[in-house]
Amino acid sequence: MKKEKQTSYTLKEATAKLMKFCAYQDRCHKEVESKLREMNMIPEARQEIIYQLIQENFLNEERFAKSYARGKFNIKKWGKIRIIRELKLRNISRFNIESAIREIPENEYLSTFHALAEKKWNNTNENSTIKKKKKVADYLFYRGWESNLVYEKLNELEE
CATH class of the missing domain: 1.10.10 (Arc Repressor Mutant, subunit A)
Structure with missing residues (x-):
């Protein structure tokens, strides 16, 4: 049986590694915690590292x-x-x-929705209007758009 190589990190090494991890792109606490578990860090060390990352604004x-x-x-x-x-x-x-x-401007949100819905409607090849509406609705719901927007838009596109 092949033994896996066990890498261990000092607190300083692990902190430096996580600083790079967080500097590359914004991370949430859950991702950092998961990374620390992968590195086999003990709970006290994980808490210490997360505290330091927050203090130095690597984790926000x-x-x-x-x-x-x-x-x-x-x-x-x-x-x-x-x-x-x-x-x-x-x-x-x-x-x-x-x-x-609140970071998403409402006018941009709605214009993106309308453009996305119209593009999907025009690119959906379906003879039956009911099937076409279902395909477009499923696509928009999967992407997380509100049902009132979706149904209003489908009724508008159908006409």
Whole structure:
């Protein structure tokens, strides 16, 4: 049986490694905690490192939530429902989630939604209007757009 190489880190080495990890892109506490577990750090060391990362502003949950929300909206064209759900999965506080959602300008949000819905509608090859509406609706719901927006838009596109 092959033995896996066990790497151990000093507190200083682990802290330096996590600083790089957090500097590369914003991270949430859950990702940092997971990384520290992978590195086999004891709970006291994990707490110490996380405390230091917060003190030196490498780890900032509000900044993470805001950049996550902006990125997923701008790049992946996700709606608020999906962004909120994903932030909750990362144990982000309700206050930080609300703050992150406010980062998305309402006019930009709606124009992105309309453009996305129209593009999907035009690119969906389906003879039956009902099937076409279902495909477009499923696509928009998967991306986390609100049902009232989706249904209003589908009724508008159908005409």
